[in-house]
Amino acid sequence: MARTQGSHSDITGPRIREAALRLFARQGYAAVSMRQIAAEVGVQAGALYNYIPDKQSLLFGLMKGHLDELLAARAAVVPADNAVDRLEEFTRFHIRFHHDRPDAVFIAYMELRNLTPENFARIESLRRQYENELEDILRQGVTEGVFDVPDTKVATMALIAMLTGVNTWFREGGRLSLPEVETIYWTMVRKSVAR
Amino acid sequence: MARTQGSHSDITGPRIREAALRLFARQGYAAVSMRQIAAEVGVQAGALYNYIPDKQSLLFGLMKGHLDELLAARAAVVPADNAVDRLEEFTRFHIRFHHDRPDAVFIAYMELRNLTPENFARIESLRRQYENELEDILRQGVTEGVFDVPDTKVATMALIAMLTGVNTWFREGGRLSLPEVETIYWTMVRKSVAR
DNA sequence: GTTTTATCTGAACGTATGTTCAGTTACCGT
DNA sequence: ACGGTAACTGAACATACGTTCAGATAAAAC
Numbered sequence: 304m305a306r307t308q309g310s311h312s313d314i315t316g317p318r319i320r321e322a323a324l325r326l327f328a329r330q331g332y333a334a335v336s337m338r339q340i341a342a343e344v345g346v347q348a349g350a351l352y353n354y355i356p357d358k359q360s361l362l363f364g365l366m367k368g369h370l371d372e373l374l375a376a377r378a379a380v381v382p383a384d385n386a387v388d389r390l391e392e393f394t395r396f397h398i399r400f401h402h403d404r405p406d407a408v409f410i411a412y413m414e415l416r417n418l419t420p421e422n423f424a425r426i427e428s429l430r431r432q433y434e435n436e437l438e439d440i441l442r443q444g445v446t447e448g449v450f451d452v453p454d455t456k457v458a459t460m461a462l463i464a465m466l467t468g469v470n471t472w473f474r475e476g477g478r479l480s481l482p483e484v485e486t487i488y489w490t491m492v493r494k495s496v497a498r
Numbered sequence: 499m500a501r502t503q504g505s506h507s508d509i510t511g512p513r514i515r516e517a518a519l520r521l522f523a524r525q526g527y528a529a530v531s532m533r534q535i536a537a538e539v540g541v542q543a544g545a546l547y548n549y550i551p552d553k554q555s556l557l558f559g560l561m562k563g564h565l566d567e568l569l570a571a572r573a574a575v576v577p578a579d580n581a582v583d584r585l586e587e588f589t590r591f592h593i594r595f596h597h598d599r600p601d602a603v604f605i606a607y608m609e610l611r612n613l614t615p616e617n618f619a620r621i622e623s624l625r626r627q628y629e630n631e632l633e634d635i636l637r638q639g640v641t642e643g644v645f646d647v648p649d650t651k652v653a654t655m656a657l658i659a660m661l662t663g664v665n666t667w668f669r670e671g672g673r674l675s676l677p678e679v680e681t682i683y684w685t686m687v688r689k690s691v692a693r
Numbered sequence: 694g695t696t697t698t699a700t701c702t703g704a705a706c707g708t709a710t711g712t713t714c715a716g717t718t719a720c721c722g723t
Numbered sequence: 724a725c726g727g728t729a730a731c732t733g734a735a736c737a738t739a740c741g742t743t744c745a746g747a748t749a750a751a752a753c
Contacts, residue, residue: 333528338740457682457683458682461682468663488656533709541731543711544734548731
């Protein structure tokens, strides 16, 4: 089962996930066939079932993997001591992280309805963990007296939607670079919660 | 063909669109079959083709109808003379209009990839018209000297994403009423563009 | 060099898809 | 009452789907 040397299949599993990620993002989970994914990998459809139990698990694995990565990347950040700096860091982190994974982000938001109820609950729980990081920052700022936020829960949802929205319009090579976009969004975020 | 009195079919067309709207929003365009839609209407699948040429046109018609309604509702608004009042009106309008049509909003954002290139271009053009209304307001405020916005195009996308995001979390009967949510968002919008 | 094991093919399974259409039904105007 | 017509059924079309599996293939283990 597990091999000590790098043989073919050690690379086939990830290749299936990459192909599925790209195709699901472009055409949607329901519109992509197992045969399409297999063709992208250069294999017959039946061979996929040596790596995944079924199509559903493939989708769930992609979503779970994305959110695990997101939370791991957050956990690696050493938080600043004041709320303003923490919020700036979060803003720039969110934009950059989501910019680097447009397909996974798209899938994680759009294909929730194709999950079984249990899998849906697991994904939503991970997402809530991430959102709670932002809400903690906002609450800290309110406590510190540097933020004036009418409702930290609503503000959290508002800011996350705003930041994630960058993915819908930003294109490499356009009028603005990503760092410039980060700065513009940070300006708006900062002012929206300022005293 | 056209009948003067209200006969059965005058009501069947809208009923097909309503059923398709609901099902597309819940399961996605690709995952909904014509037989499912027909069953919802209480008819056999073949009968649908007395009202629509094909499944694609049904999707496009729903999206186009939604955006036409949106632009018509905007056109009916008498704009205030100052940018701040116009922006508040836009904010509350956007939240309320989108809140009243969650299914149509969901479809109009998520099923763009299932449109042919020409149809996609037509829908995007309508959406851009709506976005331009907001950008005009922001530019007016900058000219008046009451707004301080680093980039009106980026601010437009940021604010629209933020406002549309209400649909992803707001549920009737929750902690907050819709007017309360409107006010919270207006506070954040106002501050984010303030001088 | 032979056995063992992981991997893949190619065909098959039952079921579902969008769309068409000849034929039936039900209602309309007269 | 009756002819005309709009609306609908039910079956059929070709094609595609996710998944399974016996058998072929290739690589690793001894």
